[in-house]
Amino acid sequence: MEVLTKKPQMTKKIIRKDIANKVLLIDPDKPSWVTVSKSMADILCKLDGNKTVEKIVEEANSNKNEDISNKLIAGFEKLYKLDIFMDDINCNDIQSDILSQVYFNLTKKCNLKCVYCYTRADINSNLIEKPLSFWLDNALQLKKINPQASICFTGGEALLFDGFWELAENIKNNNISLSLITNGTVAKVDDVHRFKSLFNKIKISLDSLNEDINAATRGIGSLKKTKKFIDALISIGVKPTIMVVVTKKNLKELNDFKRVYGNKVFMVYQPMYVMGRGIDNDILGLTASEYYDAIEMTKIDKMKEDKMKRNFKLMWCGMGRNVLSIESNGDVYPCHLLHHENFLLGNLNSEKIGDIWLKSPYRKYSVDNIEECCACEIKYFCGAPCRARAFYVNGSILAKDPMCPDFIKRSHIENMLKS
Numbered sequence: 001m002e003v004l005t006k007k008p009q010m011t012k013k014i015i016r017k018d019i020a021n022k023v024l025l026i027d028p029d030k031p032s033w034v035t036v037s038k039s040m041a042d043i044l045c046k047l048d049g050n051k052t053v054e055k056i057v058e059e060a061n062s063n064k065n066e067d068i069s070n071k072l073i074a075g076f077e078k079l080y081k082l083d084i085f086m087d088d089i090n091c092n093d094i095q096s097d098i099l100s101q102v103y104f105n106l107t108k109k110c111n112l113k114c115v116y117c118y119t120r121a122d123i124n125s126n127l128i129e130k131p132l133s134f135w136l137d138n139a140l141q142l143k144k145i146n147p148q149a150s151i152c153f154t155g156g157e158a159l160l161f162d163g164f165w166e167l168a169e170n171i172k173n174n175n176i177s178l179s180l181i182t183n184g185t186v187a188k189v190d191d192v193h194r195f196k197s198l199f200n201k202i203k204i205s206l207d208s209l210n211e212d213i214n215a216a217t218r219g220i221g222s223l224k225k226t227k228k229f230i231d232a233l234i235s236i237g238v239k240p241t242i243m244v245v246v247t248k249k250n251l252k253e254l255n256d257f258k259r260v261y262g263n264k265v266f267m268v269y270q271p272m273y274v275m276g277r278g279i280d281n282d283i284l285g286l287t288a289s290e291y292y293d294a295i296e297m298t299k300i301d302k303m304k305e306d307k308m309k310r311n312f313k314l315m316w317c318g319m320g321r322n323v324l325s326i327e328s329n330g331d332v333y334p335c336h337l338l339h340h341e342n343f344l345l346g347n348l349n350s351e352k353i354g355d356i357w358l359k360s361p362y363r364k365y366s367v368d369n370i371e372e373c374c375a376c377e378i379k380y381f382c383g384a385p386c387r388a389r390a391f392y393v394n395g396s397i398l399a400k401d402p403m404c405p406d407f408i409k410r411s412h413i414e415n416m417l418k419s
């Protein structure tokens with residue numbers, strides 16, 4: 001058996017966490033992790049690359065019990081698959097710094113007036129909007145920077161943009177991946193096939209399936225219209241994403257979505273950010289542990305699986321490293337949640353998106369720049385999430401995300417223990 005001749009070596013930096021009757025071992029640099037029994041952890045922590053698996057098994061099982069030997073050998077085979085040893089040949093991968101997602105905030109106008117809206121969208125917004133030709137031109141430039149990059153229509157309510165369909169069709173005809181975030185209230189049911197053919201992902205915002213609860217944050221009567229759109233999409237085989245902002249109003253009702261829609265929809269939950277109109281309604285916001293408890297009730301994974309890759313260093317939340325956001329007047333920011341004067345990168349009336357991208361200082365930022373995170377044993381799994389939250393709550397994009405540790409670290413460790 002091939003594994004018997006291998007000489008496993010554990011990094012000297014291995015972090016051992018004894019939790020209940022299990023031990024979580026974390027290699028912070030690879031990064032990788034494994035959950036094992038206490039006796040196995042004692043064996044693994046001593047491995048310095050000098051003994052073969054055959055020898056290790058022999059020493060651990062002096063009575064030569066065949067069952068135990070086979071279990072130990074199978075255990076080592078599994079551990080090699082989990083990339084926990086240093087003698088493993090798999091090379092590490094690192095989050096790229098390629099521009100891969102650009103938010104097109106087509107308009108700041110919106111027919112709703114959600115109480116937490118981070119962009120303070122308003123039907124009377126007088127921000128001068130760029131025309132269809134501007135957006136199309138930038139979409140084509142983006143394709144030259146990265147043919148795989150995707151565009152997300154948002155706002156305000158993108159469907160209120162004059163030329164919405166023509167722009168979407170042109171982007172699609174140029175083979176650029178396109179997604180949409182919408183409140184779903186102005187979409188026409190008759191247009192569902194058009195939505196299906198033009199958008200790779202359709203994300204629809206809704207806070208509750210109960211009219212009173214949804215009305216408290218997203219406005220009276222919006223539920224019925226939004227639900228009609230969701231149901232129409234489902235009826236033609238689309239699996240839309242429902243985006244829920246979790247607040248004090250809806251935290252107890254989150255399970256309703258799963259009960260009603262099962263796996264006909266993707267669910268994305270987001271705690272309310274205290275920004276924009278959210279500042280005026282901060283009383284609705286949750287602490288990290290309140291948010292943890294609310295999400296726990298949904299019985300879905302709190303952290304997306306792709307954030308827990310082995311042998312892959314997640315360096316940054318994406319802000320200005322993989323993401324840009326264009327305001328409806330042409331201003332460019334590193335993130336759709338950071339349309340703030342401190343982060344203005346340029347304006348597309350006078351500059352090209354490629355040049356703005358090249359000068360984005362955030363392309364080289366990483367979790368290692370965050371003082372409170374750089375010594376954290378799971379920093380490369382975590383990648384220092386939401387820089388916008390760090391800025392709005394803790395005053396700097398180089399501060400720790402306020403959802404850590406009670407939501408972020410706790411959830412990551414829990415996911416590690418499960419897998």
Ligand SMILES: C[S@@+](CC[C@H](N)C(=O)[O-])C[C@H]1O[C@@H](n2cnc3c(N)ncnc32)[C@H](O)[C@@H]1O
Nearest residue numbers: 116117118155156181182183205243272273278
């Ligand atoms: C600004 S909206 C624009 C798109 C569209 N009007 C909609 O509501 O889906 C984009 C997303 O941000 C969410 N959002 C707005 N303000 C927020 C806040 N303060 N905290 C968390 N999410 C927020 C909305 O619910 C929506 O899912």
Ligand code: SF4
Nearest residue numbers: 110114117121156183
């Ligand atoms: S969250 Fe979306 S729907 Fe609500 S006010 Fe803001 S832009 Fe409009």
Ligand code: SF4
Nearest residue numbers: 373376379382404409
């Ligand atoms: S946010 Fe928390 S879990 Fe993530 S790297 Fe920073 S300290 Fe670690």
